[in-house]
Amino acid sequence: MIRAxxxxxxxxxxxxxxxxxxxGLYALVPPPFTLTMAGDLFQGRSxxxxxxxxxxxxxxxxxxxIAGEDARFCLHHGFDWRAIAGAAARNAQGRRIRGGSTISQQTAKNAFLWQGGGYLRKALEAWFTTLIELIWGKRRIMEVYLNLAETGIGTYGVEAGSIRYFDHSAARLTPTEAGRIAAVLPLPKKRAAIDPRGFVRRHGNAIAARVGVVRRQGLDACLK
Incomplete structure (x- = not known):
C-alpha cells in the first residue's frame, strides 16, 4: 500500500x-496541433x-x-456556475440537451484534450481551465480559442473560416459575418456560415445583433 x-x-x-x-509553453507559442485535428487526419481529411x-x-x-458562447467571459474565472446550473435544470426537464461550458473550458479542451464526454476528460478539462485562467489570462484564452476552434470540416480558426466562407481575412469581418462564424462553432461539422439556412441563419443574425450590445456594455473589456 505504501509503495502504491x-x-x-x-x-x-x-x-x-x-x-x-x-x-506555460502555449502561453508563448501557438499550439501547433490538437487531438481534434489528429482525428480529422485519421479520417482522411485535410x-x-x-x-x-x-x-x-x-x-x-x-x-x-462572447455573445454566442459565453456572455460572462470577462466576469468569471473559467467556470460560469450560473450557466452550468441553468443548463443542468434545462436538461433535467427533458428539454434539448445543452451544455454550460465557457470559452475558457472549450479552449482548454481544444488545446490539450480530446472531444467527447466522460468523467476523466471533464476532470482534466477543469484542471487545464484553471491553469489557463491563472497563467494565460483572458486575452490569450480568446486568442487561442479563435485560432483552434473548428469553423468547418477540417477548417480551424476564424482566419481560415473567414477565407473559406467570405474570401477575405478575419481582419475585416462585418458583425453579420462574425455572427455566422460564431453560429457555426458549436457544430462545425454540420453547419456552414456561407448561405446559412434555418437555425444557423436565425442564430447567426441574433448573435450579430448582440455584437453591439457586447461592445456598448463593455462585456469584452478584458480583451482590451
Missing part, C-alpha cells in the same frame, strides 16, 4: 509539473489553419464569440 501510494504521488506530481510547463494574433482579428469576432 508513493507511485501515485510521484505520478500526480509529474502530471502537475508537466501540465503547468505545457500550459487540415486548413492559419494562426492569427488577436490584434489582427476584427474586434467584432471575439464579441460575437
Amino acid at each position: 501510494a508513493r507511485i501515485l504521488f510521484k505520478a500526480t506530481l509529474w502530471f502537475v509539473v508537466l501540465s503547468v510547463l505545457w500550459v 487540415i486548413t489553419k492559419d494562426w492569427t494574433p488577436l490584434a489582427d482579428i476584427d474586434p467584432d469576432m471575439p464579441r460575437a464569440a
